[in-house]
Amino acid sequence: MSDRSKKLGPRVTVSVTPGDYDTLNALAEKDDVSVSWVVRRAIQEYLRRHQRPTRAARRPALDQQTAAPART
Structure with a gap:
């Protein structure tokens, strides 16, 4: 394994449109x-x-909404 791949991790390959590539390059x-x-x-x-x-x-409001109702 090269030093570069140890530093960055797994490699991913993607395809983009020519326009997106031009924008990324710019x-x-x-x-x-x-x-x-x-x-x-x-x-x-x-x-x-x-x-x-x-x-x-x-x-906190979200926690109250998603919490189970109190039993009486």
């Missing part, structure tokens, strides 16, 4: 980074937005 050039870096950052942001919130991070 963003990468603007920030002087690679297209791969832009894609990894986009994946990180997507995963962060779609992770289920932890119980501590939830609003």
Whole structure:
């Protein structure tokens, strides 16, 4: 296993439209980074937005709505 694959982990291959690739390439050039870096950052942001919130991070009102009703 190469040092690079140890650092970054598994490799994923995706196909994008020519227009999306041009946009990714323009963003990468603007920030002087690679297209791969832009894609990894986009994946990180997507995963962060779609992770289920932890119980501590939830609003109390949500906890009350989802809690089981109190028994009397």
